[in-house]
Amino acid sequence: MRSTTQQPSSNLLVLFGLAAKRACWLQVFWKLRRIKALSYYLPPLQRIPATVTGLASPSWMKARPVKKKHKNTKDGTTKTDILQFLALHHVYATRTITTTDGYVMLTRTDDDTDKILLKDITRQLKTKGFEPHIPPEMKAKRSIIMPRLDDFIYQNTKEEIREELVHNNN
Helix, strand or coil: CCCCCCCCCCCCCCCCHHHHHHHCHHHHHHHCCCCCCCCCCCCHHHHCCHHHHCCCCHHHCCCEEEEEECCCCCCHHHHHHHHHHHHHCCCCEEEEEECCCEEEEEECCHHHHHHHCCHHHHHHHHHCCCEEECCHHHHHHHCCCCCCHHHHHHHCCHHHHHHHHHHHHC
8 A cells, every 4th residue: 555645855855944945955955956047156055045945034035226337347357256256245246137238136135235335345346336226117116206205304403303213212
């Protein structure tokens, strides 16, 4: 008589915990070697696609575009330079798209995008010849439009406005 319990499929891995991820990394890599989404510059634990392990948070799958203008995009060294620079600052780009006048970097989370736009990193990028730009769609999503604000500003002092902001945001 045949058992009713089914063995797990060899294509599906169910892993729990950090040690299990590390132990099965080679097995996962060899099974998924044809997937082009594996980036060579990410740490090994972040290369495992979330759809396979089922363990990654949804924030791993988000893509946040940041445009970087550069004069010479045909040269491969500039692409590796920017990827090395971002990796040094712990900014992980999930995809790099080469355009005629620069690169479009898709980052993993909003925090990675914010790191790129910090003053120190922006200044260092400018010395290397790169200039980060936020796409208009992301600028629009991060903008706050407040109508009839003039009356409130003119009627209250700076201290009252600051107290109200602190009170409402804590």
